[in-house]
Amino acid sequence: MTKRLEHEPDQRRYVLRLDGRVACVLDYRELGDTVAFVRTFTNPPYRGAGLASELVRFAVDDVEARTQQRIVPSCWYVEQWFDRHPDRRHLLDARTA
16 A cells, blocks of 8 residues: 655645545645644545544644744644644644644
8 A cells, every 4th residue: 555645735735645545635724924724634434544643743744844834723633633742732823822
């Protein structure tokens, strides 16, 4: 099984593909000095395998590596992800942390 994590800036999303099929998507919106992670969705056949968590980690790592933006966890899943990873909370926008 081939797994690919990708950033698709033209579509403002991060995608995890398994064997070329979209398994999980994280949509975002850039808002000046912040990036809001607005929706995480895992296609039903792929749920329960930790793919959404893997995709959120990839997106958080990407934002940290390539920008100075802070993250707004507008999606409940992303908010819970940060609760489970308090060592990454410094990347949150102070207005929402």
